[in-house]
Amino acid sequence: MARSTGGDDRRAATPRRLAAVLAACLAVAVGTPLAWALTRPPAAVGEGLPSSAPRPTVGTTGTTGTTGGATPGPQRERGAAPDPPGDAAPAVPTRWTDVARDASPAAVAARRAPAAAAPVEVRIPALDVVAPVDALGVDEDGAMALPDDVSRTAWYRWGAAPGSGAGSAVVAGHVAAADGERGVLAGLTELGLDDVVEVVRADGTVVPYRVTTREAVEKTALPVAALFDEDGPERLVLVTCGGPYLRDVGAHRDNVVVVAELL
Amino acid sequence: MATTTSRVRSRARALAVTAAGALVALGGLPAAASSSGDTATVTVFHGVPDTPVDVYANGERLLDDFEPGTVTDPQQLPAGSYDLAVYPADTESVEGVDPVISADGVEVPAGANVTVAAHLTESGDPTLTPFVNDTSAVPAGEGRVTVRHTAAAPAVDVLADDAVIIGGLTNPDGESLTTAAGTVSAAVNLAGTDTTAIGPTDLTVAEGASTIVYAWGSAEAGNLALAVQTIDDLGSDPSGVPSGLGDASTGFPAGLAALTALAAGGAVLVSVTMVRRRRADQGA
Numbered sequence: 001m002a003r004s005t006g007g008d009d010r011r012a013a014t015p016r017r018l019a020a021v022l023a024a025c026l027a028v029a030v031g032t033p034l035a036w037a038l039t040r041p042p043a044a045v046g047e048g049l050p051s052s053a054p055r056p057t058v059g060t061t062g063t064t065g066t067t068g069g070a071t072p073g074p075q076r077e078r079g080a081a082p083d084p085p086g087d088a089a090p091a092v093p094t095r096w097t098d099v100a101r102d103a104s105p106a107a108v109a110a111r112r113a114p115a116a117a118a119p120v121e122v123r124i125p126a127l128d129v130v131a132p133v134d135a136l137g138v139d140e141d142g143a144m145a146l147p148d149d150v151s152r153t154a155w156y157r158w159g160a161a162p163g164s165g166a167g168s169a170v171v172a173g174h175v176a177a178a179d180g181e182r183g184v185l186a187g188l189t190e191l192g193l194d195d196v197v198e199v200v201r202a203d204g205t206v207v208p209y210r211v212t213t214r215e216a217v218e219k220t221a222l223p224v225a226a227l228f229d230e231d232g233p234e235r236l237v238l239v240t241c242g243g244p245y246l247r248d249v250g251a252h253r254d255n256v257v258v259v260a261e262l263l
Numbered sequence: 264m265a266t267t268t269s270r271v272r273s274r275a276r277a278l279a280v281t282a283a284g285a286l287v288a289l290g291g292l293p294a295a296a297s298s299s300g301d302t303a304t305v306t307v308f309h310g311v312p313d314t315p316v317d318v319y320a321n322g323e324r325l326l327d328d329f330e331p332g333t334v335t336d337p338q339q340l341p342a343g344s345y346d347l348a349v350y351p352a353d354t355e356s357v358e359g360v361d362p363v364i365s366a367d368g369v370e371v372p373a374g375a376n377v378t379v380a381a382h383l384t385e386s387g388d389p390t391l392t393p394f395v396n397d398t399s400a401v402p403a404g405e406g407r408v409t410v411r412h413t414a415a416a417p418a419v420d421v422l423a424d425d426a427v428i429i430g431g432l433t434n435p436d437g438e439s440l441t442t443a444a445g446t447v448s449a450a451v452n453l454a455g456t457d458t459t460a461i462g463p464t465d466l467t468v469a470e471g472a473s474t475i476v477y478a479w480g481s482a483e484a485g486n487l488a489l490a491v492q493t494i495d496d497l498g499s500d501p502s503g504v505p506s507g508l509g510d511a512s513t514g515f516p517a518g519l520a521a522l523t524a525l526a527a528g529g530a531v532l533v534s535v536t537m538v539r540r541r542r543a544d545q546g547a
Contacts, residue, residue, distance in 0.1 A: 015537060015540065015541075018537045018540075019537070021529070021533050022530055022533040022534060022537070025526045025529035025530035025533060026526070026530050028522065028523070028525075028526035029523050029524075029526035029527040029530060032522050032526070033519070036519055090321070090340070090342070090343035090345075095323070095324060095325060095326075095327070096325055096326050096335060096338055097327070099326075099335040099336045100307075100309070100326065100329055100330065100335050101333055101334060101335070101336065102332065102333055103308065103332055103333055103334040103477075103490035103491050103492060104332060104489070104491070105449070105464050105465060105466050105467070105476075105489050105490075106464075106465070108467070108491040108493065112467065112469060112493070137404040137444070137470070139505070141502065141505075142402055142403055142404070142499075142501060142502045143501050143502045143503045143504065143505050144501040144503070144504045146504075146505065148508075150508065156501065158403065158444065158470040158498065170504075172506050173506060174506050174507055175506060175507045176507060176508060176510065177508050178508045180510065183506075183507075183508075219503055219504075222503055222504065224500040224501060225500055227500075228500040228501060230498075239504045239506055240507070241504075241505075241506040241507030245507070245510035247510075251505060251507055252506075252507040255503075255504055255506065
């Protein structure tokens with residue numbers, strides 16, 4: 001019917017107009033994904049993740065003698081400071097003063113009680129995020145435990161606490177639930193340098209940080225020793241998942257890691 | 264305490280030293296003792312009830328007024344052989360005075376982590392026992408618990424939250440296990456009985472650390488108790504952060520994809536129309 005009605009219709013759709021519509025359609029078809037790609041936040045900002053400060057290994061310095069799990073090997077054993085019998089008795093360097101402590105279980109527990117109050121809430125104003133924090137340890141696989149509820153986050157309770165004066169406090173949350181519900185830290189990929197992150201502690205005090213680094217790193221290469229460092233500079237480390245979802249593994253390829261220093 | 268992942272008997276490592284001063288060698292050092300130059304890490308535990316003491320090493324006074332039930336901080340000592348002697352506190356001169364306990368030729372090997380315990384034998388005589396401490400790493404979220412029987416008491420069972428975790432421990436033996444960190448209710452029973460000798464008392468199993476528990480005192484005197492020494496920095500890091508339950512890969516949003524598809528479809532439609540027009544015009 002359109003074709004036979006002649007005159008007006010044909011004029012309304014001259015070749016020039018059709019060409020204009022075609023150009024517009026093409027512009028939208030190409031421009032939409034292009035503009036989206038160009039407006040993505042950069043994959044990483046800042047100075048980069050802290051390099052792994054490896055725990056002291058056996059056979060190097062070892063005055064701490066702490067991680068002596070691994071055997072140094074027979075050669076090292078042989079070379080290690082032989083202790084020839086018949087040596088002159090070593091001099092006792094100093095008298096030990098003020099080194100004895102009450103060893104009752106209650107006294108020891110009191111001395112070891114954490115100095116810093118546990119974190120209970122994390123706030124990221126730039127992302128409009130206010131999320132509760134649960135104190136959790138490790139899961140059955142030895143990985144950091146996370147709450148099932150994607151609107152909550154976990155603080156690694158065996159690591160440093162925010163405001164404790166040293167070490168990296170790690171707070172992590174799921175990026176999405178199994179049904180696809182968006183996790184509370186899913187927006188970490190959009191966090192920029194100097195954005196503020198605040199941690200509210202159980203005693204009501206607030207510990208403010210500013211972002212110095214955001215980076216996506218493949219999970220297999222996550223520098224856990226540096227991120228969970230208990231002795232280094234005081235930092236907050238936020239972690240969620242990112243990158244492509246690997247269906248065969250049932251997990252994302254990457255961790256998105258944000259490092260923030262004390263304000 | 265329910266999850267026992269490993270368990271190490273260390274009976275052979277505790278070598279009782281007689282008051283006569285027999286030569287003691289810390290034989291069979293575990294590989295865990297890391298080499299650390301020429302020093303050893305030495306801790307002293309005082310588990311002889313009611314007797315403050317001074318402790319001498321190679322004739323020099325090391326510890327003054329050392330109180331029962333206390334443990335020193337770990338100290339670095341040059342590796343070597345030590346003559347140890349324990350005198351009542353405030354002994355003015357040790358010349359010609361018989362020590363309460365003595366042990367000559369106690370070998371302290373380089374790199375070892377050793378606790379010297381002054382305690383009672385099962386029959387109630389003061390003695391010195393050097394224990395070698397296991398400083399191997401523990402998994403994230405766990406702690407090592409070592410229990411040492413240094414009391415004048417018969418064999419005991421050690422319970423955590425009402426379950427026996429170490430059975431039939433005798434003076435001066437120790438036994439280790441690793442378990443989930445946290446606080447447990449610890450008790451010591453006479454072996455094979457329901458008779459509680461110590462506790463129950465709250466015991467903190469510190470994460471990433473070794474918690475060494477001494478059962479000390481005397482059953483006869485009714486002063487059995489627990490004492491705790493901890494060795495820190497044995498922890499491990501979590502293996503990772505599995506922070507994605509479901510797919511949240513930040514792909515092209517569905518709305519924009521629909522818009523793109525619509526525009527592409529429109530372009531195709533317009534192109535077809537234009538071609539048809541041209542053909543129709545040519546045909547006319």
